[in-house]
Amino acid sequence: MDRKKLVELYNKYELEKEDVYKHQHYVIITRQGIEKIQAKENIIINYEVIRCEPKFAVMKATAYITTKPNIIIETFGSALKGESYKDGNCNSFYVAEMSEKRCKSRAILQLTGFYKLGVFGEDESDDFKNKQ
Numbered sequence: 001m002d003r004k005k006l007v008e009l010y011n012k013y014e015l016e017k018e019d020v021y022k023h024q025h026y027v028i029i030t031r032q033g034i035e036k037i038q039a040k041e042n043i044i045i046n047y048e049v050i051r052c053e054p055k056f057a058v059m060k061a062t063a064y065i066t067t068k069p070n071i072i073i074e075t076f077g078s079a080l081k082g083e084s085y086k087d088g089n090c091n092s093f094y095v096a097e098m099s100e101k102r103c104k105s106r107a108i109l110q111l112t113g114f115y116k117l118g119v120f121g122e123d124e125s126d127d128f129k130n131k132q
Helices: 003-012 031-041 095-111
Strands: 020-023 026-029 043-053 056-065 068-080 119-121
Touching: 026 031, 031 043, 031 095, 043 095, 056 095, 068 095, 095 119
Parallel strands: 026 119
Antiparallel strands: 020 026, 043 056, 056 068
16 A cells, blocks of 8 residues: 555545544545545546445446546445345445445545545445444
């Protein structure tokens, strides 16, 4: 991980201590931090429902920064309700909403360069939730 580049991005997007935390092997940006980045860059995201069932959903996000409309990111988010992490990747019945939040985080972090530095959004996995 390029710590110098990461600090530059934190400063550019005016992220604060509560917007970021370390989780085992990853740096995680909170939902609040993701929203700050999206607002600062004026990122537009369009969603397409690929599959939506009572316990499973997949969405596709197509996103771009308004000042750089020729750079488009397409990414996916999914959520599978399970009784445990062995048979699902979320414990909520709001699988469509989880799928949306996951692809939103990925799109924003990819567009802004965080993803290539190994930074993830807290919504991308229930395992990424801050336990502190």
